[in-house]
Amino acid sequence: MVDERTKDWSGCPVRFGMSQFGDKWSFLIIRDLMFKGRRYNHEFMEAGEGISTNILARRLVDLERNGIIQKKTDLVKKSKFVYSLTEKGIELMPMMLAMMDWAEKYDPNTEVPESFIKRLRKDPEALRLDLLKDLQE
Amino acid sequence: MVDERTKDWSGCPVRFGMSQFGDKWSFLIIRDLMFKGRRYNHEFMEAGEGISTNILARRLVDLERNGIIQKKTDLVKKSKFVYSLTEKGIELMPMMLAMMDWAEKYDPNTEVPESFIKRLRKDPEALRLDLLKDLQE
DNA sequence: AATATACACTTGCTTTTAGCAAGTAAAATT
DNA sequence: AATTTTACTTGCTAAAAGCAAGTGTATATT
Incomplete structure (x- = not known):
């Protein structure tokens, strides 16, 4: 800020x-x-x-x-x-994912793919680790 | 906003x-x-x-x-x-808890009680349900 | 080699929002 | 009846955002 x-x-x-x-x-x-x-x-x-x-x-x-x-x-x-x-920035992912989960519920025009939200709700930790791969190279 | x-x-x-x-x-x-x-x-x-x-x-x-x-x-x-x-506001709790988890890690002056953060990291869902009780009456 | 283009800002100006102090109106207390 | 509490509202100043144009450096093109 x-x-x-x-x-x-x-x-x-x-x-x-x-x-x-x-x-x-x-x-x-x-x-x-x-x-x-x-x-x-x-x-x-x-x-x-x-x-x-x-x-x-x-x-x-x-x-x-x-x-x-x-x-x-x-x-x-x-x-x-x-x-x-x-690392500090990457660790904001759980917060961001929680926000996305919420937004998917309440935004009628949400663009969040259904496959994404399904994975997020079924196994958020697995999704997180998967997304993490793209951030660390 | x-x-x-x-x-x-x-x-x-x-x-x-x-x-x-x-x-x-x-x-x-x-x-x-x-x-x-x-x-x-x-x-x-x-x-x-x-x-x-x-x-x-x-x-x-x-x-x-x-x-x-x-x-x-x-x-x-x-x-x-x-x-x-x-209900829509209450459902922001996971996001808020994720933010608190993060802040506890990176703010050297954090006021988050150790007992709280321990519960949050051990069983976030149990903590969430517990906090929920105070919001619904 | 000179010119043009792309990139990552920076500057100056206008509009919008935040911040502060004072004011207002309705209800509750004394 | 007068004072205080509560929840704003208003008017003004300061800060930040937004917009358009400009600057400087490096790469690409002719």
């Missing part, structure tokens, strides 16, 4: 979470990294929700400073930067 | 969640209702984070409109209003 007021909100776990990733754009960036395989600046831009370039830049800096994502120079194209989730 | 731009963000589950409860004050109100037993306007005010009266009023209206909380006149004092989580 950019909000100076809440930067040091530790103590309460919910408040701490909010101070670390508690705004809609941060959640969407985490989603992109965690489930959509997006890793580059322009990929976040093209995600569809229409984030502004300056806001994206700020969120990426914040999330990196909070240790949730990391920025590295791309191994192939050395001029590009690759973003990825840190 | 108050943001007119994201009011109808359905489809993507994360985006949908953000449009329904995706700001720090909403999360804190849900926390208060879910884990702290707070149910009255003034109790949210006194929660400690220092929410402004106008912002609280707006968030309560938004959360009610989104069907996450409900406002009723207090049975004892008929002039007062009691807020409570709806």
Whole structure:
């Protein structure tokens, strides 16, 4: 978060979470990294929700400073930067999956594939470990 | 959320969640209702984070409109209003618990009691059902 | 080698939202 | 009847978001 007021909100776990990733754009960036395989600046831009370039830049800096994502120079194209989730960021997956489970119930227009939600509800841990593979390379 | 731009963000589950409860004050109100037993306007005010009266009023209206909380006149004092989580709101508990689990790991100043986190990690479903009792009366 | 293009921001400006203090109205207490 | 409590509402200021255009560096094209 950019909000100076809440930067040091530790103590309460919910408040701490909010101070670390508690705004809609941060959640969407985490989603992109965690489930959509997006890793580059322009990929976040093209995600569809229409984030502004300056806001994206700020969120990426914040999330990196909070240790949730990391920025590295791309191994192939050395001029590009690759973003990825840190261990700390990856560990947000259970929370994200719980949110998706909830949203599937209450959003009549949900895009969550039925196969995904079935796997999530049958064996969330197996799904989590499976998704994890794509994040660690 | 108050943001007119994201009011109808359905489809993507994360985006949908953000449009329904995706700001720090909403999360804190849900926390208060879910884990702290707070149910009255003034109790949210006194929660400690220092929410402004106008912002609280707006968030309560938004959360009610989104069907996450409900406002009723207090049975004892008929002039007062009691807020409570709806079924839809209660079902956010797994997400909230996952967030708490995460925060306990990464916040060095966490206030999450060790007994709570032990129960959460050992048998989250049992803890959830236990917490549920306090919400349904 | 020079020009063009892509990429990742940065800057300046406008609009929106948050935050703060004071005010209001209805009900409850004294 | 007067005061206090409760739950907002209003008006103003400050902060953040949003938008369009610009900048600098590296790669690609001619």
